[in-house]
Amino acid sequence: MVVLSKIYTRTGDAGETALGNGARVAKHALRVQAYGTVDETNATLGLARLHATDELDAALARISNDLFDLGADLCLPDMHEDGAREWTPLRMIAPQVARLEAEIDAMNARLEPLRSFILPGGTPLAAHLHLCRTVCRRAERLVVELATVEAINPEAVRYLNRLSDWFFVAGRIANEDGARDVLWVPGLTRPAAPGTT
Numbered sequence: 001m002v003v004l005s006k007i008y009t010r011t012g013d014a015g016e017t018a019l020g021n022g023a024r025v026a027k028h029a030l031r032v033q034a035y036g037t038v039d040e041t042n043a044t045l046g047l048a049r050l051h052a053t054d055e056l057d058a059a060l061a062r063i064s065n066d067l068f069d070l071g072a073d074l075c076l077p078d079m080h081e082d083g084a085r086e087w088t089p090l091r092m093i094a095p096q097v098a099r100l101e102a103e104i105d106a107m108n109a110r111l112e113p114l115r116s117f118i119l120p121g122g123t124p125l126a127a128h129l130h131l132c133r134t135v136c137r138r139a140e141r142l143v144v145e146l147a148t149v150e151a152i153n154p155e156a157v158r159y160l161n162r163l164s165d166w167f168f169v170a171g172r173i174a175n176e177d178g179a180r181d182v183l184w185v186p187g188l189t190r191p192a193a194p195g196t197t
Contacts, residue, residue: 020076020089034146035074037139038160042067044135048128056125056170059103063163066096073156074143092155100162107169111178121182122175129174133167136160 016024017032025032042064049060072090120130140160146152172178 021078030146034142035071037142038067038071041132041135041139044132048125048132051125051128070156070159073153077150091153092159094155097155097158097162100166104166104169107173111172117184119182119184122180125174126171129167129171133164136164136167
């Protein structure tokens with residue numbers, strides 16, 4: 001059980017923080033940036049939930065909890081030592097990814113196929129879900145970069161990859177099943193070339 005009786009500790013005043021295994025690292029370390037951006041994704045999700053109701057809100061609540069699981073996974077390095085620990089680390093697992101895929105498929109079945117890229121916007125919920133999507137993509141890029149130098153749970157990367165797709169499709173659902181999607185019109189604001197109409 002987590003007990004937070006004192007919020008500030010002064011232990012980070014020199015620019016370092018503790019990982020899940022107690023190791024001290026710089027606050028700008030790639031691992032810290034990765035799980036920090038997962039936390040940022042969760043914060044943007046919290047804003048989206050202000051506009052969500054019913055099934056979509058319930059799904060976002062599940063994802064918010066998953067993102068804490070993901071942060072716990074990423075803040076604990078040394079994947080190869082998991083079997084030697086006295087306690088079982090919390091790691092992302094394939095069923096969490098599979099759940100996202102099933103939800104994407106169910107939402108997508110309600111939508112007409114896209115014939116254009118879409119712009120962020122439409123309803124407030126859709127706009128917030130697009131923000132979630134882009135922050136999630138940044139988190140994914142950082143975790144993928146981290147995986148080039150340290151061992152990472154591959155399910156963590158898969159989860160973030162599916163989650164950004166989930167946010168995209170959910171944004172279309174939030175836009176009245178795509179009816180309020182804002183379509184990209186290539187070159188819409190470009191001035192006409194001289195001599196053309």
